[in-house]
Amino acid sequence: MTRSRLALWAVTLLVLVVAPLVFSKGFALSLLCQMGILVVFALSYNMLLGQTGLLSFGHAVYYGLGALFAIHVLNLNKVPTPFIPLVGGLAGLAFGLVFGYITTRRAGTTFAMITLGVGEMVAASSLMFPAFFGGEAGISGNRSQEPFFGLTFGPQIQVYYLIAAWLVICVVAMHALTRTPLGRMANAVRDNPERAQFVGYDPQRVRFLMVALSGFFAGVAGGLATLNYEIVSAESLSALTSGMVLLATFVGGVGFFAGPILGAIVITLMSTVLAGYTKAWPFYFGLLFLSTVLFVPGGLTGVVVLQKRLWDAGLLSRVAPVYVRMAVPGLVFVGGAVVAVEMAYRGVRLPGAWLGTFAAMAVGLLAARWLWRRESDRWAAALEALAGKAAP
């Protein structure tokens, strides 16, 4: 267990070091940088959603304010570039303390509502104070200052390794946090706040500390974005950004520490690579999110972990044929849906094409349903066998 975990960390580290050497093209490199930033941001969000059970609609506030403070400090030319993310983190922490005090007075729906309110309030003040928030144009900066031990941080590759270094620090710190008394009590408060009270803990205080600390890491992510893009606009603290991190985290899987990492990678790929092929990518992302909520609440990581557990129990070979057989009608349906979406976006008006597409989708769907009636027993039996092995 510990050894395999150690191996996982080592492989992750190796991938981080080697990735830019393999994907050295400008586009791929900036993609990796974006991923790194979103990974930190999404992990910080999951400190609330997955670990403390707090649904926040305003997490971009800490990210955006962190980025803003980072770019203002960057423009002072007083703090060496590698420490700019720390400035963002401290700003995120400070606002986490302030807003956390307000938002964590209540949990549940009330908390969600207040975070939405705080988010809108901060977004509105960006219009009122354009000097600080940058107005329509945003605030630009220049990341290459005085060389820091020979590094100017002008070339993207240097920024990549800086982001990778902060990524490792943040991931290790956030992972460590889950194994501290506070981290465990956050889980306890998530599961049962009343019980937490009756073992001596104030759930409000636990939530407050988690919001403040998660604000710190969101702020670091904002500081990294500052260095990566060299511009910060009001959009970085908007509800749009808050929504994006929520979706990324949920699609990845809130129940696992690594979930948001996977979610961040997927959403970055969709918003860049997929966006290069089709304007409809947000639509696909919406569909992905909907399917996750409806069919796999454990997220993509949940799906992966389930396969791993089936594999470990020697049951994967039993369900693999189900996958293969279901894939055929499934692909017909999904393919048809993709064609339909693309035709809609391109304004195709040929009745024959639409009819054919809908026919293909219908055939795929009906075939999948018919097949599932025959296959579902095998699937259910495998899951039951797995549950039997898990609980001796």
Added chain:
Amino acid sequence: MTAALALTGVRKRFGATEIVRGVDLEVRAGERHAIIGPNGAGKSVLFNLITARFAPTEGKIALNGGEITGRKPHEINRLGLSRSFQVTNLFHRMTVFENVRCAVLWSLGHGYAFWKFVDRLRDANERAREIVERVGLAERAASPAGILSYAEQRALEIGITIAGDAKVILLDEPTAGMSRTETEAAVALIRKVTEGRTLVIVEHDMSVVFGLADRISVLVYGQVIATGTPAEIRANAAVREAYLGSAAHA
């Protein structure tokens, strides 16, 4: 000697109905005190008033001589009072061991620390392991609390309740819904783990009450109509009239 728990003139109104109608109750330190009464007498409400789940409309509650009325649940817990719940109340996604470990952290002074690893807190881990063993769940230590059987969950509930080493323990119907054998095991467990502490217990099962309690208070319509030893309560005419008699008919 000051009482472990003292209620003076405690009343609780929900809207127009008064559920608890002026209760005076004294629980002596170290005794096992049962509160009995027919359904709807206000026993669970009384527990919820003592532990600040609800605020009393009137009256005072004192723990070891110090007033706790108006305090928050976690503050009362820190003062040395712990409770279990009638409906099982666990951290259902965490393992049995982690449930108990969460319950020992505060009393061992680990507070809200985020600079030390729980796995390395020797005192917390040892104490949690010892308690998991004492409540007979050692083999289930690594199972998520949510998948335990009912009787196991009740045992875990008791484990969490005693984990923080509180001197005053409140148990709300700990044997409700259990079979005869399970009840006997639970009573033995309660007797063992509350050794040297003050126990207040709400219970429907009369064999449990008369076997376990040093003293009994009878609550009828939100008022204590009698307090005394099991023998005295058995002999009390008012109690027979109001409670035991009607229970025999039911």
